[in-house]
Amino acid sequence: MTDWSLLIHAYGTAEDVPGLLQAAGPDPEGPAWNELWSRLCHQGTVYPASYAALPALAEKARQLTAADRAMPLLLAASIVASTDRPYETPDPQDAWAAEIAELIELVEQALHHPSLTDSPGRYVELLEALLAFEGVQVWGEELHGLSGEEFEVPCPECAAENFVVFGEHGYFSTTDAFYMNEAAAHRRELQPAAPSSMEGMAERLHARALADGQHEVASQLTYVFGSAYCAECDALFRVDHAIVARWSS
Numbered sequence: 298m299t300d301w302s303l304l305i306h307a308y309g310t311a312e313d314v315p316g317l318l319q320a321a322g323p324d325p326e327g328p329a330w331n332e333l334w335s336r337l338c339h340q341g342t343v344y345p346a347s348y349a350a351l352p353a354l355a356e357k358a359r360q361l362t363a364a365d366r367a368m369p370l371l372l373a374a375s376i377v378a379s380t381d382r383p384y385e386t387p388d389p390q391d392a393w394a395a396e397i398a399e400l401i402e403l404v405e406q407a408l409h410h411p412s413l414t415d416s417p418g419r420y421v422e423l424l425e426a427l428l429a430f431e432g433v434q435v436w437g438e439e440l441h442g443l444s445g446e447e448f449e450v451p452c453p454e455c456a457a458e459n460f461v462v463f464g465e466h467g468y469f470s471t472t473d474a475f476y477m478n479e480a481a482a483h484r485r486e487l488q489p490a491a492p493s494s495m496e497g498m499a500e501r502l503h504a505r506a507l508a509d510g511q512h513e514v515a516s517q518l519t520y521v522f523g524s525a526y527c528a529e530c531d532a533l534f535r536v537d538h539a540i541v542a543r544w545s546s
Contacts, residue, residue, distance in 0.1 A: 304346040307339035311346035323365035374426035418444040450539035457529035463520040470525040485526035489519035
């Protein structure tokens with residue numbers, strides 16, 4: 298039995314966590330979820346109470362239907378993936394292995410639910426959660442850039458900040474932060490990867506998205522794992538390599 302009074306979260310004692318967990322329901326906009334997120338994963342920082350909440354979050358996800366369990370899964374994934382944790386905290390992949398194994402099973406069920414067919418954004422978030430539970434670095438925290446249809450990365454040659462854009466506004470790289478409002482901004486067309494050339498993580502994610510009927514996500518992945526020209530110096534670079542370099546540093 299967890300003694301929450303002995304644990305702390307972002308605002309002090311964690312005595313309020315059980316009540317908030319009980320109040321949290323299937324509505325992702327419910328106020329209890331906002332309060333839990335603020336306390337247990339405050340701007341990406343986690344606390345002793347955060348890890349203690351993993352079994353309860355798994356239980357909450359198990360109580361909800363596969364279509365409604367996104368919030369406990371996403372919060373648990375953010376806790377597991379966080380590197381901003383208390384000093385000498387053991388690796389959650391080891392310390393909470395049983396809970397994480399259960400969370401993987403629960404997120405797999407959610408990923409296969411038909412309700413995600415028309416919700417590519419939620420699908421990407423849950424796929425990112427799966428990678429976080431598996432301990433995949435960078436993509437377990439940054440895959441959601443797919444939903445925003447943009448990654449901001451530095452050119453490996455000249456260090457200029459490039460916006461790699463794929464989606465509603467087109468498929469290009471630019472150094473203009475206001476590209477969505479500036480039609481005349483200097484742009485370089487992206488070079489998507491051929492699915493047949495994909496390997497490793499790229500191949501896995503692309504094949505998974507296709508198998509799950511997420512064709513829009515699969516298409517976007519060809520650009521994330523493709524190449525871009527720097528809009529400043531014209532150097533050609535791999536987009537995924539630039540993402541990993543930025544978020545691994």
